[in-house]
Amino acid sequence: MKDTQRNKVIAGCLMTLGLLLSLLMGGISAKAQSVNSYITANKIKPVGITTSIWSGFPHYNYNKGYGKPEGVVVHETANPSSTIYNEIAYMKAHYNDAFVHSFVDADHIINIANTNYLSWGVGYPGNGKFVQFEQIEVHSKKAFAREMANAAWYTAYLLNKYKLTPNDACYDYKGTVWSHKAVALHFGGSTHTDPYGYYLKTGKTYFGQGYTMAEFYQLVKSYYTSLQHLSVKYTNTSLTMDVKTVPGNDFYNHVPKSNYTTKRVNYGKTYAGKTVQIDCTGKCSGTGTLYYRAYYNGKLIGWIYGGGLAKHVTYTATTKTMDVKVTPGHDFYNHVTSSMYTNKRLHYGKTYAGKTVQIDNIAYRDGTKVPYYRCAYQGKRIGWIYGGALGVRVTYKTINTKMTVKKVPGHDFLNHVTASKYTVKRLNYGKTYAGKVVKIDNIAYRDDVKTPYYRCYYGGKKIGWVYGSALS
Template sequence: MQKAILTAVAAFGFAGIFGATTVTANASSSKVNDYIASQGYKPAKVTKSIWSGFPKYKYRHGKGKPEGVVIHETANPSSTIYNEIAYMKRNYNNAFVHSFVDASNIINIANTDYLSWGVGYPGNARFIQFEQVEVHSKSAFAHEIANASWYTAYLLKQYNLKPNDAAYDGKGTVWSHGSVASHLGGSTHTDPVGYYASAGKKYFGQKYTMAAFYKMVKKYYNAMGSTSHSKLMTATYTTVDQKAKLSSKYTKYYLYNHVKGSNKNATRQKWSKITPKVGKTYYIDMTAKKSNGSMWYRIRPSKNSAKRYWVYSGNLTNIEDNATTATATSASATSASSSDSSSVVSSSVDSSSVSSDATSTSTAN
């Protein structure tokens, strides 16, 4: 990510769930795309490891309203995805992106509802941005392309954007850093064009191109079907002061960072985060009744714990009221949960919440 620092820092000052999909159809004229289809690759799951240290500025049209996705590559042949992430956290005042992709991982480190700065003005205020780490084998490059193109499609679906290659007229939703520089300015970078060309030539005997990448994005996008937003249920949230015991049935269910099915960012969490033990008392500070009638509870392992997670009612027994303290509020696609900004875990990152954006590492479905 060192290559982004030269242009991003000065330029920014002007800018004020889907399941894994396999591409089965032949992506014509690209040996890389054909290879991915023939191997039946399934993309990596999205790992959310949101760092609370990144600044939060709205896109030019507001929070949660990006206009497209920018694809970068790190220009560092000797680095790893974890080294790049660590470097970015140390140097975020100069430049940062939302996510990193390699052959095995898609790691989201900054909330995509807010802008990042990796392409300069005016692109920073418009686009979600992610970096690809340079990989060094035929299989790794094909896997990385599969991951990156699927993730691009995933983001477009998440924000109700349609695929449109920006390379030709500068008016699309899928951008290389080079296209941003060419059509909007902000830098002179051309990535990932050079990396794609050299890796494609080296491992497949044919240069890989952004046009071929865009074909992969469209295939993944079309395979995903309708957006998940239309399927989200409304939920009514009530602040409470309760306690309950963990049921022996808890292993049949999952822990979540948001109410499942009522928040686009809801992902499964590991039970180990709350040290599960049947019969142990957990404290409840909020309930949610979904539009289908199911009840959910936000629990914490101790009375003063900052870590809070959502569980389905089937996880709990012996629910007791200490004192019901607040009134119900209604929410739709966003969660009405809250969180302590110093916590490792955030119960919500949406506009209807009173939360921070610090979250623990979790794997999306």
């Protein structure tokens, strides 16, 4: 009787244990989840790249030359207890044995070696072909997902940077995305099989199913596609601009590389030299690139890259004489700089320093208050120059007289006539000589004002030029 009861108890325990195991296994199966879908569902975003290039690494070109890798190799450290900083420190100390370009974990992408030069992490001949980075082993579900997001995005970033098309090389050994294992099997140089074991084990532990290079590659492709499409910040505006005479860019229905399907709607050369109206700008994320939505004669002609446009310039014929400053700081060009025309320097400003030139045209560039002037010297045109390089024409005449400084002069004594070709600085405050009688030996008439300037002396000492209204 006791044996029978004992057997029943044992049988019941075994049944209960079986049910528990069944429930447990069923729970694991229910919890199985793709790492990639977890990244998407939880809106995990890759971190930015931390650049920390160490100067101690050697510099050798890739097989195809400087800055010309043929793909990316994904590694894993096979050290469950290390940190990203431990690994970097170790690699710097042992780079003669091996080193890679970067390290990735759940919170970092740290670039330590210039990716334009090869590293040696897979042996010959793979080292001469690939950019290489290591992944640190992490120990939680979220950390593994974040690390995969960082590693896949970084791979996509490198492909995009070096204009390489994504192609999974792990099965046919033809492509741009490689595991260390694939390189070892195809090229030799090593017997390593990473990151397969790490992906398989960590995926099973935290997601109920092993992670694979094929899944990693799909994540790479997704990030690569996103890098091809830039987010654009649009801003309404009202501008008038000129299409360059050699625009080098065309007009599109949308900002290129935005989320919209883009097609060319007009050639830039069709509107070369024309003035267009702008009602909206688009700034691409991660760049300073501006696109402009342009209209000509009231008709929408499309979006064009800012490099194809120039600030609008208004020209007015004139006749005047000016002096090139003794230190002009600007040169003479065939056209107004930053206009729709291609510019080249015709003469250095210093060649005509202090000379008097004739002006036949004045140009105002939108957004620039100081105009440009088209100049001739002794009847020969020498080019356009920024107005800041010119001074007002001043006519000087020797005189011999005395005048009194007003009690409230309102002007100071300077080394030269203001706005002239000379660099001006104050020599004395006007109030210092208020009410004093000064001797005058020269009068100067500036072309743009009626009141003259006077060169003054007091007590036999030159005290400077002063505007005439300060004297009586």
